[in-house]
Amino acid sequence: MLEYTLENERYAKGYTAVCGVDEAGRGPLCGSVFAAACILPVGLVIEGLNDSKKLTPKKRDELFDRIRENAIAYCIASATVEEIDSMNILEATLLAMRRAVEGLAVKADFALIDGNIARGFPIDAVPVVKGDATSPSIAAASILAKVARDRDCIELDRLYPQYGIAKHKGYGTKQHMDALRKYGPSPIHRKQFIRFLNDDEADKKH
Numbered sequence: 001m002l003e004y005t006l007e008n009e010r011y012a013k014g015y016t017a018v019c020g021v022d023e024a025g026r027g028p029l030c031g032s033v034f035a036a037a038c039i040l041p042v043g044l045v046i047e048g049l050n051d052s053k054k055l056t057p058k059k060r061d062e063l064f065d066r067i068r069e070n071a072i073a074y075c076i077a078s079a080t081v082e083e084i085d086s087m088n089i090l091e092a093t094l095l096a097m098r099r100a101v102e103g104l105a106v107k108a109d110f111a112l113i114d115g116n117i118a119r120g121f122p123i124d125a126v127p128v129v130k131g132d133a134t135s136p137s138i139a140a141a142s143i144l145a146k147v148a149r150d151r152d153c154i155e156l157d158r159l160y161p162q163y164g165i166a167k168h169k170g171y172g173t174k175q176h177m178d179a180l181r182k183y184g185p186s187p188i189h190r191k192q193f194i195r196f197l198n199d200d201e202a203d204k205k206h
Contacts, residue, residue: 002049002136004042006128010110011042015124017072019108020137021100023093023115024052024145028170029193030163030186031156032078033089035096036144037104037111039072040137046070049139051132052146064147067140074140075103076148085191094119100141101125114138160186 007018023035040046046066048059055063068074077099079092087095098121101111111118111125114132118125131138150169157166163179163186170176177196185194 002134002139004136006112006131006135007040007042007137010112015110017106017108018110018112018137019073019101019104020131020135020139020141021097021111021113021125022052022132022138022142022145023097024142024149025170026089026093027172028190029172029176029180030081030165030170030189031149031153032080033084033093033096034076034078034145034149034152035093035100036074036076036141036148037097037100037108038067038074038137038140038144039104039106039108040067040070040140041072044070044136046136046140049136049143051130051139052142053132055143057150060143060147060150063140063143067144071140073104073106073108074144075100075105076144077103078148078152081188081190088192089190090117098122100145112138114142156188160188 010018019037019039021037025033077096079096084092109123112135113125113127116127118127132142153169154166162183164175168176
């Protein structure tokens with residue numbers, strides 16, 4: 001079971017609103033990168049709360065609703081494909097995370113950031129490696145971000161059905177790569193992530 005150890009350490013130091021922050025969609029070839037920030041009541045037990053990657057889509061959907069009902073505050077934000085291409089995926093991810101923190105209706109004064117980088121946040125923040133497996137706040141944020149991004153992928157699939165995005169959620173599966181080679185990239189594809197198409201063209205010329 002996830003424990004509020006990291007949150008309680010900060011409350012013991014005088015902070016009043018600790019949020020967990022996580023992202024979804026750093027690796028896919030297309031679509032925005034999403035992030036969420038979430039402040040939970042300390043001690044709140046949400047049955048089944050875990051790292052979003054360890055849960056079924058059905059369970060994530062159930063927890064998505066339960067987290068939103070019980071959180072003190074939460075915010076889901078994103079950074080666009082254009083922003084990913086203009087900066088890079090790391091900077092765009094941090095941008096989405098900062099937007100999520102800044103968008104909280106109840107302002108946080110400390111952030112637990114999943115991963116190994118916590119840079120440029122408007123409040124005190126620390127990185128927590130594998131935080132979604134240790135902190136309830138980060139685990140909740142991971143579910144909010146993941147479900148929001150998956151739902152966005154379903155919308156993208158309606159706009160660009162030839163790529164099968166609803167199925168693979170934009171990751172570089174064989175189906176997705178084959179579709180890219182057949183149809184070429186769409187406006188929602190990240191230019192930095194599909195350079196293999198240029199390599200394919202170069203190979204054809206040799």
